[in-house]
Amino acid sequence: MTDRVALVTGAGQGVGRQVALHIAAHGGAVVVNDYHLDRAESVAAEITGQGGRxxxxxxxVTDLDAVTAMVAxxxxxxxxxxxxxxxxxxxxPAENALDRTPPFWETGPxxxxxxxxxxxxxxxxSCRAVLPGMVERGYGRVVSVISDAGRTGEPHLAVYGGAKAGAAGFSRGLAKAVGRHGITVNCVALSTINTPGVASVIADPEVARKALRSYVVRRFGEPTDAANAVLFLASDAASWVTGQTYPVNGGYAITP
Structure with a gap:
């Protein structure tokens, strides 16, 4: 990643923070984005404190004009x-939203x-904001963090899973559109990762014990597990990998 510049969205904590730290540790400069400025600046300070940029x-990220301005x-x-x-x-920005989703038929737009x-x-x-420059320079890496809810379905996360599946489908189409410009587009699909966003759920020992029955590797994921996969796909080591979704899930879902 030496001399590369990466933008990591939602990087103020959890997986995003670890991805930013991983990229910086391998020589990349990082634009640390978060909805909360204090979180973004805190992670950026960690990186600069270790000699990075x-x-x-x-x-x-739901505001295209704001994203375009941030990229600039x-x-x-x-x-x-x-x-x-x-x-x-x-x-x-909603905290712990994944554990407070009512049944779909009780919700609305x-x-x-x-x-x-x-x-x-x-x-x-985010893709719209960065791709023109990537196409012009003939180089780029796009990695989207999705969820196994978008691969296999989760009963209480139907809309979330649908949105993640949409991101994966978009990524496959985009990969075919930009590959000739030296740009790869891939996804990393995660299951339960031990981050602040799920801490309140797995803090209950009984809930955690039942949940772990679904994992072949009998532990929840850590941010480093996710960041390792993202780093690979973001690097030149994966220059011939595009249009793919890599599950990082401890065996939660094993599908072709």
């Missing part, structure tokens, strides 16, 4: 964006909008 910028600001501070990691997820806006439109907005 980073800047923390606030942006709501990041490029001005660190250089053109070579790598985009679409990590912003859940229902945007206002309930669906945050999930679709963040997990699908957020990916479209």
């Amino acid at each position: 980073a800047v923390g910028l606030r942006c709501d 600001q990041g490029a001005e501070r660190l250089g053109p964006i070579d790598v985009l990691v679409n990590n912003a997820g859940n229902a945007g 206002k309930d669906w909008e945050p999930w679709i806006a963040t997990n699908f439109y957020g990916v479209l907005h």
Whole structure:
């Protein structure tokens, strides 16, 4: 990743934070994005404190104009964006939203909008903002963090899973459109990762014990597990991998 500039959305904590740290540790400069500026700046400070290059910028990925402005600001501070990691997820800034979703038939468009806006439109907005520069320079890496809810379905996460599946389908089509420009587009599909967003759920020992029955590897994932896969796909080591979805899930779902 030496001399590459990466934009990681939703990088103020959890998986995004670890992805940013991984990229910086391998020589990349990082635009650390988060809805909360203090989180973004804190992670950027971690990176610069270790001798890396980073800047923390606030942006709501559901706003295309804001994303476009952030990309321009990041490029001005660190250089053109070579790598985009679409990590912003859940229902945007809502905390622990995944454990508070009522049945679909009790919801309406206002309930669906945050999930679709963040997990699908957020990916479209960020790609739209960085791709012109990538195409012009003939190089780029796009990695979107999706969910096994989008691969196998989850009964209480139907809209969230649909949005993540949409991001994966979009990524496959985009991969075919931009491959000739030296740009690869891939996804990493996660299951339960031990992050602040799910901490309240797995903090209950009985809930955690029951959940772990679904995992071949009898533990929940850690941010490092996800970041390792993202780093590979964002690097030149994966220059001949595109249009793929890599499950990082401890064997939660094993499908072709």
